[in-house]
Amino acid sequence: MMRSKMHRARRPSGPSIPNLAPMVDVVMVILIFFMLGTSFALSEGVLPSQLPAQVGPGGAASVSIVPQVRIALVTREASAQCRILVMGKELSEEGFEALYAFLVQKVEAGADPAGRVLLAVDPVIRYEDVVYAMDACVRAGMPNVQLVVGPGEIAAAHQP
Amino acid sequence: MELNLAPMVDVMMCLLIFFMVATKMVQQETSSIDLPPARSARELDSALLADRLVINIRAAADPAAAPTYLIREQPLDETSVVELIAREAAANAQLNCVLRADKSVHYRYIEDVLAGCLASGVQNIAFSAATEETTP
Numbered sequence: 193m194m195r196s197k198m199h200r201a202r203r204p205s206g207p208s209i210p211n212l213a214p215m216v217d218v219v220m221v222i223l224i225f226f227m228l229g230t231s232f233a234l235s236e237g238v239l240p241s242q243l244p245a246q247v248g249p250g251g252a253a254s255v256s257i258v259p260q261v262r263i264a265l266v267t268r269e270a271s272a273q274c275r276i277l278v279m280g281k282e283l284s285e286e287g288f289e290a291l292y293a294f295l296v297q298k299v300e301a302g303a304d305p306a307g308r309v310l311l312a313v314d315p316v317i318r319y320e321d322v323v324y325a326m327d328a329c330v331r332a333g334m335p336n337v338q339l340v341v342g343p344g345e346i347a348a349a350h351q352p
Numbered sequence: 353m354e355l356n357l358a359p360m361v362d363v364m365m366c367l368l369i370f371f372m373v374a375t376k377m378v379q380q381e382t383s384s385i386d387l388p389p390a391r392s393a394r395e396l397d398s399a400l401l402a403d404r405l406v407i408n409i410r411a412a413a414d415p416a417a418a419p420t421y422l423i424r425e426q427p428l429d430e431t432s433v434v435e436l437i438a439r440e441a442a443a444n445a446q447l448n449c450v451l452r453a454d455k456s457v458h459y460r461y462i463e464d465v466l467a468g469c470l471a472s473g474v475q476n477i478a479f480s481a482a483t484e485e486t487t488p
Contacts, residue, residue: 212357219364226371237393238450238478243470265459315460316416319409319453320388322462323481330392339477341466 239326241337260307261298261334263291265317265325274321288324295332305333312340385410388455390481396450400476403446407433407465411454419457421465430461434468441472448476 264277276283276291283290299305309329313322322339329337385408396404408422421433428436441447449469453462469477 212361216357216361216364219361219368223364223368223371226368226375230371230375235483236387236452236480237390237483238396238480239390239393240397240476240478243466243475243477313459313463315458315463317459318455319457319459319462320455322459323388323390323455323479326479327390327392327481339466341463341470 239323239330239337240335241326241339243341244338259310259338260303261295261329262310262312263325263329264312264314265321266314267316274317276325288321288328291325292328292332295329295334299333303334306336307334309334309337310340311337385452385480386454386456387452387480387482389483391483393481393483396478400448400478403444404448404450404478405437405440406450406452407437409451409453409457409461409465411457416458419454419461430464433465434471437465437468437474438472441469441474445473447472447474448478449474450478450480452480 262279264280266275266277267273268275276286276288278291278294283294285293295309311322311325311329313325326337329335405423410420410422412419418430421428421430423433423436437447437449449465451462451465466477469475
């Protein structure tokens with residue numbers, strides 16, 4: 193009885209159209225996966241800096257600009273801890289908040305915020321300390337930080 | 353009445369390809385680096401975006417040992433990085449570098465890259481930092 197009914201089922205006469213619904217389901221799932229997996233808004237930013245300009249053929253001589261502030265990050269003896277020297281003198285308090293407070297005071301006292309901050313760093317200082325020092329300068333309103341490159345320049349930055 | 357799904361499939365396929373390619377591009381530029389936090393870190397100036405060269409510096413297990421430099425997911429040694437900067441700077445006078453280093457990397461390895469930038473005439477350098485945490 194059932195067999196005879198099945199035989200009687202009508203077939204479409206035109207060309208068969210593929211059923212797209214399962215494909216749409218799969219593509220939707222993959223699409224949502226990639227949409228959630230792609231993060232355009234990165235949780236990181238940058239601290240801009242400039243290297244000293246060089247002049248002459250092949251950059252033979254560097255252009256010297258008198259900085260507003262000279263900061264040097266040096267290591268403590270027998271430890272990897274960072275000491276902060278400003279204009280050749282160690283700050284009375286430790287840490288980068290003390291550096292920030294010093295720079296804020298300097299800006300409030302009339303220092304040019306567009307003035308250059310020269311930052312000299314000892315080779316064994318960690319990257320995070322460099323970033324903290326730059327962050328303190330930018331937050332204090334002195335964003336023109338210039339990193340010192342070369343041992344001679346670093347020695348000069350330690351001077352008062 | 354049957355719903356015509358063909359236009360919807362077209363749009364979805366375009367979106368899918370876009371997100372697949374975008375995911376790959378974001379991954380290529382930003383290798384997993386343990387960045388130090390900085391409250392004042394901002395997005396890179398849009399004028400510099402097109403000409404940037406992202407240099408990733410991943411620390412070795414021993415922070416005093418030489419780190420791995422990664423540019424476009426390609427591991428390089430220090431000399432190759434400096435050579436690459438020189439080549440890119442020769443081809444593009446507007447080149448600027450974005451340095452992404454692990455927080456424990458010693459400055460001497462960063463200074464080598466900076467010296468390479470300086471020798472190639474690249475002046476604009478940006479240091480990457482995380483923005484979510486707070487600075488100690």
